[in-house]
Amino acid sequence: MANDWSDYPQQTPLLIVISGPSGVGKDTVLQRMKERRMPFHFVVTATTRPPRPGEVHGRDYFFISRDEFAEMIEKDELFEWAHVYNDYKGIPKQQVREALASGRDVIMRLDVQGAATVRRLAPEAVLIFLSPGSEAELVRRLSERKTETPEGLKLRIATARREMERMNEFDYCVVNRDMALEATVDQIIAIIAAEHSRVHPRRVKL
Amino acid sequence: MANDWSDYPQQTPLLIVISGPSGVGKDTVLQRMKERRMPFHFVVTATTRPPRPGEVHGRDYFFISRDEFAEMIEKDELFEWAHVYNDYKGIPKQQVREALASGRDVIMRLDVQGAATVRRLAPEAVLIFLSPGSEAELVRRLSERKTETPEGLKLRIATARREMERMNEFDYCVVNRDMALEATVDQIIAIIAAEHSRVHPRRVKL
Numbered sequence: 001m002a003n004d005w006s007d008y009p010q011q012t013p014l015l016i017v018i019s020g021p022s023g024v025g026k027d028t029v030l031q032r033m034k035e036r037r038m039p040f041h042f043v044v045t046a047t048t049r050p051p052r053p054g055e056v057h058g059r060d061y062f063f064i065s066r067d068e069f070a071e072m073i074e075k076d077e078l079f080e081w082a083h084v085y086n087d088y089k090g091i092p093k094q095q096v097r098e099a100l101a102s103g104r105d106v107i108m109r110l111d112v113q114g115a116a117t118v119r120r121l122a123p124e125a126v127l128i129f130l131s132p133g134s135e136a137e138l139v140r141r142l143s144e145r146k147t148e149t150p151e152g153l154k155l156r157i158a159t160a161r162r163e164m165e166r167m168n169e170f171d172y173c174v175v176n177r178d179m180a181l182e183a184t185v186d187q188i189i190a191i192i193a194a195e196h197s198r199v200h201p202r203r204v205k206l
Numbered sequence: 207m208a209n210d211w212s213d214y215p216q217q218t219p220l221l222i223v224i225s226g227p228s229g230v231g232k233d234t235v236l237q238r239m240k241e242r243r244m245p246f247h248f249v250v251t252a253t254t255r256p257p258r259p260g261e262v263h264g265r266d267y268f269f270i271s272r273d274e275f276a277e278m279i280e281k282d283e284l285f286e287w288a289h290v291y292n293d294y295k296g297i298p299k300q301q302v303r304e305a306l307a308s309g310r311d312v313i314m315r316l317d318v319q320g321a322a323t324v325r326r327l328a329p330e331a332v333l334i335f336l337s338p339g340s341e342a343e344l345v346r347r348l349s350e351r352k353t354e355t356p357e358g359l360k361l362r363i364a365t366a367r368r369e370m371e372r373m374n375e376f377d378y379c380v381v382n383r384d385m386a387l388e389a390t391v392d393q394i395i396a397i398i399a400a401e402h403s404r405v406h407p408r409r410v411k412l
Binding site for chain 2: 009010128129167168170171172173174175187189190191193194195197198199200
């Protein structure tokens, strides 16, 4: 009889991707997860876009120059990167490796295209798709971002429609309904708890 | 764009098997789940063994005669059945079909052998293995059952050891630690919630 009966929930660190269409509320959901002080490592993305008001370097993003970004690509130091809305963003490989090595679950927020890339590079990643409750909710949320030009808004809506169609590439779908942020976070926590109860854990190799 | 965005958690009814070695506390865990009044259908097993003190026909088991049991086998009315400790027990097919058709998740308590049979007959079932925190806990729990003869106890311990080795045939493992019943039930509820968040649900065909 093995002596490791009590090793459940198992401690294999997970790579968890939170994705979904533009405007679904990925940032808000992650913010709430951080506030609950769960022992996760939240990946900090590197980006070439300028900070929005209130965003802090090293906490919200690593704001780096295009030259620095190009150098990271050249040295293969990015786990995943993309060219989005005329800017670049990517995830430093070393950060993910170190967090997993320390035994913590790694949470990444990615757009749908980025999530597909992670699936290819790390098939054992847990892919969670955030969905809006309805198309009307999504359009309204996108419209409320005062940072958008009318043309930018149209592009985001068109992109979001296309992104919704890729839900079937994901493992889980969680509906992020208006006024139900806590329920969304609870559901994500339940998914992570269930994944830690798997007899055959999803062990990510990078 | 589809109009069914809000269909998550998806409503496909699940077939959930709670199993584990003799003495791990399957009955206690199911009893606590019933007390929490979740909208599950708890399968009532048919058995030929006599009722223990306090057990009620139709609630804890359907206590039937060997003749009745033989007839159910002959008419192929049993989903799963087994010969255990000189008695027979089995699950009426019609009960499971009706519960799933009504849209409820079906919860079955089965021994490890029975769970393996369900995996074969319904590969989409969700198999949860309850594990004791340690071998000492398991032996103590088995010893506390005053209904056992010394020989019966030895047999149960030997069986439990062999059953522990079959954990790897299950989807999930939940450790049912002494004094931590609520945590066990919470973990099972999290697994069920996660399964309802799957983009590709486990749809059981019977």
